[in-house]
Amino acid sequence: MPESLLSVPPLLIPAGTPRAGVEWSVSEGLTPYTPAIAAMEARAHAIHDGTAGECVWLVEHPPTYxxxxxxKPEDLKDARFPAVPAGRGGKWTYHGPGQRVAYAMLDLTRPHGPVPARDIRAYVHALEEWMIRALWRFNIRGERREGRVGIWVVRPGGAEEKIGAIGVRVTRWVSWHGLALNLEPDLSHFGGIVPCGIAEHGVTSLHALGVLITMEELDSALMSAWDEVFG
Structure with a gap:
């Protein structure tokens, strides 16, 4: 664990609603990033020990890289916001208001619907499928790209922009971290980093694409798409 986490006051994942065997919890307001990591890690350990159930935790963070x-250190171009080691796979990403972050803490020793047990590649593919199906509910076609984890949309004219990022960690076959889907974040904030190490493509959001939905509507789409992918 990074030393910076050792002095962080504990943050509990709030009680949520069971849904198809998985507890869903939504935190109001902005959840500080570093305590969220500690809370996820604690929940992952509890899942492994059999003292807590699986959980999907929906949050928004204050602006954080x-x-x-x-x-890569050089991909942090402008540290205008706190830069925090995440411990997940992947490179630099941005979290901030208007972005839905979904943390999935699952016991990967068992299958989840069509997602087989102990198959991290299949699990990451399922997270991508989860975003694709949620976006399709708003007539947005999210697409995968070979060699680029995450979900992309194609603008008229052919420009590709990233709308959803994925970063996972698996500890003793329990997953934590998850995905970030852009509803209406300030897209200029991504300018302080090279998002996911990819400089040649931009970043977009549902609102930038003209889909002016609420966070609650996005959460509803994520919940129903979850059942299709992991149910």
Whole structure:
């Protein structure tokens, strides 16, 4: 665990609503990033020990740059916001208001619907499918790209922009971290980093694409799409 986490006051994942065997919890307001990591890690350990159930935790964070295990220092171009080591896979990403972050803490020793047990590649593919199906509910076609984890949309004219990021960690076959889907974040905030190490493509959001839905509507789409992918 990074030393910075050792002095962080504990943050409990709030009680949620069971849904198809998985507890769903939604935090109001902005959840500080570093305590959220500690809360996720504690929940992952409890799942492994059999003292807590699986959980999907939906949050928004204050503006934060987070570094995955493959992040390059030079890809942090302007540290205008706190830069925090995340401990997940991947490179630099941004979290902030208007972005729905979904943390999935699952026991991967068992299957989840069509997602087989102990198959991290299949699990990441399922997270991508989850975003694709949620976006399709708003007539947005999200697409995968070979060699680029996350979900992309194609603008008229052919420009590709990223709308959803994925970064996972698996500890003793329990997953934590998850995905970030852009509803209406300030897209200029991504300018302080090279998002996911990819400089040649931009970043977009549902609102930038003209889909002016609420966070509650996006959460509803994520919940129903979850049942299709992991149910």
């Amino acid at each position: 987070t570094a995955g295990t493959s992040a």
